[in-house]
Amino acid sequence: MKNLILVRHGQTELNAQNKLQGWIDAPLTTRGRETAKELRQVLEPIKLTAAYTSDRERAEDTASLILAHRFPEVPITTEPLLREYYFGALEGQDEGEILRHFLRKFGLRQTLNCTRRGSGFPQLVRGFAALDNTKQAETYPDFKARAQQLLDTYATNPSDGNVLVVAHGLLLSMMIHLLAPQELPAFLLKNTSVSILTKDAAGFQVRAVNLTDPATIQTLLRA
Template sequence: MKLHIYAVRHGQTYFNRYNRLQGWSNAPLTAQGITDADEVGKRLSQINFRAAYSSDTDRAQVTAQRILKLNIASQPRPELKAIMNFREQFYGYFEGQDMGSAWLAAGGPHGAPTYTQIVKQFGLAATRDFLKEADPFHDAESDTEYWRRVEQGFQVIASDPQLLDNDRVLIVWHGNSLLSLVHRFGGSAYEHSERPKNGSVTCFDFDSNLSFEESIRIVSYGQ
């Protein structure tokens, strides 16, 4: 079964505005975040979604609900399924901290004091592994732990009895997760040095007949 996924980054939150790490934390949408959700809802209003998923964080669910409310092509509108598998990565001890300070703590001991430098020198997976290493409680997710959880989320979609081949599915997700997805599956075909904007849409095909490593083909990023 091949599905066409429309993955939306949630609207702006206060932690986004303040440049703080926001993984499993639940900062609410700002006024701009509500506008982000409504604008992308209008853009996607003519897409016939057979199913709708989101992270179970408030920011993702509110964004998804506003998108579905504006959708006129899906009859009936799908019921939103919010699952923890599509949460942003868990930053552990560093949840809510200033991004610059957190990435300095993670990458500084390795000679890479910023997120960009960690990725450039060691790869994106190292951002998760270095942060877990720097976390005094080691609660932050490693790269392996993060992808195991996300893969289980796609297994939930693949087992959805309502879905048929070539159906369209909405997922409201998170910035670093979308960046990570394109980094892993998009290769050099896409510019993925920065997270997509709040309210942007990333499109990809998901083929549940293939192994996870081969199952995703990026169509567009952060549009």
């Protein structure tokens, strides 16, 4: 494998309403579909040998839009391990209300620490789990193990080309965090943003994170 191209799905109706999604789903908005089509044009000159998507509609639709009209056709493999973090009883709740829950339970300083590069992401995930009174939310160790399993699997992929992965904000962030915590942006990944992991003898190296500029994406993937 040359590059693992990580793409967050396009904007959904729940994204537009600022609500947590996790394992529940919502259709792409018009904007979400349009940005996926724009990314298709950006990636059109880039050779892809395989594509993987989570089993949520928003990721599958984004992948299909990106790969539409490509010749030769790139096979898409649906992978349940690529699902988003499971928020348990918090799924579907308003993000503003979740922030208020964080502040009440953890205080301002600890809540702000969740946005710090490096150490903030684990605190954020642990915070979600702690806020779920039903104890259904995915634990940090389980979520970390799921992301590591994905990285280990892709590291052994025999393809010598570029592989597309379309999934979700927290899941892709965890994959990046495991490789280079300081590269993860404080406010996580944008819809239809591109992050690039390059394979070498030592494993994956984080080459770029949260890209939205077409010229930059093409330049890095053509190098």
